[in-house]
Amino acid sequence: SVQHQVVVVGGGAAGITVAAQLLKKNKQLDVAIIEPTDKHYYQPAWTLVGGGVYKALDTVRDEKDYIPDSATWLKDYVAKLDPDNNTVITQEGKRICYEYLVLAPGIQIDWHLVKGLKETIGQDGVCSNYAYEYAPYTWELIKNFKDGNAIFTYPNTPVKCGGAPQKIMYLADDAFRKQGIRPQSKIMFCTAMGVIFGVKEFAEKLLSVVERKQIDVRYKHNLKEIKADTKTAIFDVLTDSGVEEVAIQYDLLHVTPPMSAPDFIKQSKLALPDGASQGWVNVNKYTLQHNVYPNVFSLGDVASLPTSKTAAAVRKQAPVLVHNLLALINSKNLTQKYNGYSSCPITTGYGKVVLAEFGYDNKLSPTFPIDPTRERYSMWLLKKYGFPYLYWNIMLKGYPL
Numbered sequence: 333s334v335q336h337q338v339v340v341v342g343g344g345a346a347g348i349t350v351a352a353q354l355l356k357k358n359k360q361l362d363v364a365i366i367e368p369t370d371k372h373y374y375q376p377a378w379t380l381v382g383g384g385v386y387k388a389l390d391t392v393r394d395e396k397d398y399i400p401d402s403a404t405w406l407k408d409y410v411a412k413l414d415p416d417n418n419t420v421i422t423q424e425g426k427r428i429c430y431e432y433l434v435l436a437p438g439i440q441i442d443w444h445l446v447k448g449l450k451e452t453i454g455q456d457g458v459c460s461n462y463a464y465e466y467a468p469y470t471w472e473l474i475k476n477f478k479d480g481n482a483i484f485t486y487p488n489t490p491v492k493c494g495g496a497p498q499k500i501m502y503l504a505d506d507a508f509r510k511q512g513i514r515p516q517s518k519i520m521f522c523t524a525m526g527v528i529f530g531v532k533e534f535a536e537k538l539l540s541v542v543e544r545k546q547i548d549v550r551y552k553h554n555l556k557e558i559k560a561d562t563k564t565a566i567f568d569v570l571t572d573s574g575v576e577e578v579a580i581q582y583d584l585l586h587v588t589p590p591m592s593a594p595d596f597i598k599q600s601k602l603a604l605p606d607g608a609s610q611g612w613v614n615v616n617k618y619t620l621q622h623n624v625y626p627n628v629f630s631l632g633d634v635a636s637l638p639t640s641k642t643a644a645a646v647r648k649q650a651p652v653l654v655h656n657l658l659a660l661i662n663s664k665n666l667t668q669k670y671n672g673y674s675s676c677p678i679t680t681g682y683g684k685v686v687l688a689e690f691g692y693d694n695k696l697s698p699t700f701p702i703d704p705t706r707e708r709y710s711m712w713l714l715k716k717y718g719f720p721y722l723y724w725n726i727m728l729k730g731y732p733l
């Protein structure tokens with residue numbers, strides 16, 4: 333078995349940022365990152381890929397260029413966690429021991445939980461921006477749309493970037509208008525939720541956007557099956573008298589699949605104890621330290637933080653985690669607190685973004701001293717050019733933000 337002082341599981345937005353910041357603060361630390369893939373993706377731009385204004389290839393870079401120089405890269409999947417022995421076990425059967433563990437393996441996309449989805453995704457009108465390989469097909473469908481039903485779904489689980497399922501719908505509406513086919517098309521948002529957005533101020537704004545765009549919103553509609561032969565989407569609809577099955581024919585179906593914590597997290601002692609939740613890592617929502625195993629920390633999509641799962645949230649979580657982990661290493665108190673900040677740039681059309689920023693308890697948390705609920709061209713520029721630049725050059729390199 334191998335031993336490292338700090339082991340980081342996952343080299344995505346959260347894992348790389350934490351490792352880079354730790355090593356910027358203390359070059360002597362022995363940090364290992366366990367990450368199986370050669371590529372690193374800037375996922376927030378997949379919305380723009382699906383909208384036809386960003387190249388898929390521009391969202392991917394080589395992981396090796398973002399592993400901090402003095403960190404050790406262990407190229408493997410973690411398969412099992414054994415926190416009582418401070419050990420993680422990889423798919424290849426290697427045992428890696430740690431003094432401190434940072435869990436950042438992201439969220440698992442449960443394609444298999446919608447019947448027929450794995451068989452239909454990427455063809456015959458079924459698309460999703462939630463994977464690098466499928467996002468370009470979303471644009472193929474929008475670009476070639478002639479008439480009929482375009483349906484956009486939202487599942488009954490937490491997802492990463494809760495705004496993304498609607499962002500692509502607003503871009504599709506705008507594209508259809510430019511193509512002159514909006515009158516022949518019907519756009520529907522079929523969401524398992526009972527509201528359009530969790531934060532009241534932005535929900536009000538988005539309700540005015542769907543009204544302006546004449547989008548048909550169906551609440552409490554949970555996609556459960558796709559029948560490719562008849563191009564039908566089957567929903568479980570929650571009504572006052574129970575669950576009712578509703579079938580809707582589609583010409584374009586953009587699916588936001590159900591999501592949960594990766595299975596190896598769910599099956600471990602580090603997940604929340606109540607089996608009904610999606611198996612997130614059980615951390616203190618302010619310090620990001622594990623509630624049972626003090627030498628374990630977690631952040632990003634996998635952590636049990638009651639806020640929206642975004643890269644923007646990771647940006648604010650990482651410095652808190654790093655500060656508290658270094659405090660623990662130096663036997664000091666954990667004094668830094670994460671306030672739940674998250675942000676979702678909602679594209680309401682080409683050249684238009686509402687930058688939704690909020691913290692715990694849905695408290696507004698705007699960066700700029702301007703009305704945050706307005707659709708702005710400046711925020712579109714930030715989304716398309718500013719944020720990707722910040723991500724690759726500042727955040728992943730461990731500079732403070």
Ligand code: FAD
Nearest residue numbers: 342344345346375376410437438493632633641642643644
């Ligand atoms: P990830 O960045 O997903 O990284 C997880 C890493 O863990 C991956 O590299 C993976 O290979 C690795 N891993 C997985 N399993 C294992 C294992 N068993 N062992 C070891 N490593 C493993 N965020 C925003 O801030 N703004 C947006 O506008 C926005 N839009 C989005 C739109 C879409 C379509 C999508 C898909 C996401 C969007 N996000 C957005 C969300 C953002 O991408 C995530 O919240 C962010 O990447 C979370 O970081 P993470 O490190 O927790 O997970």
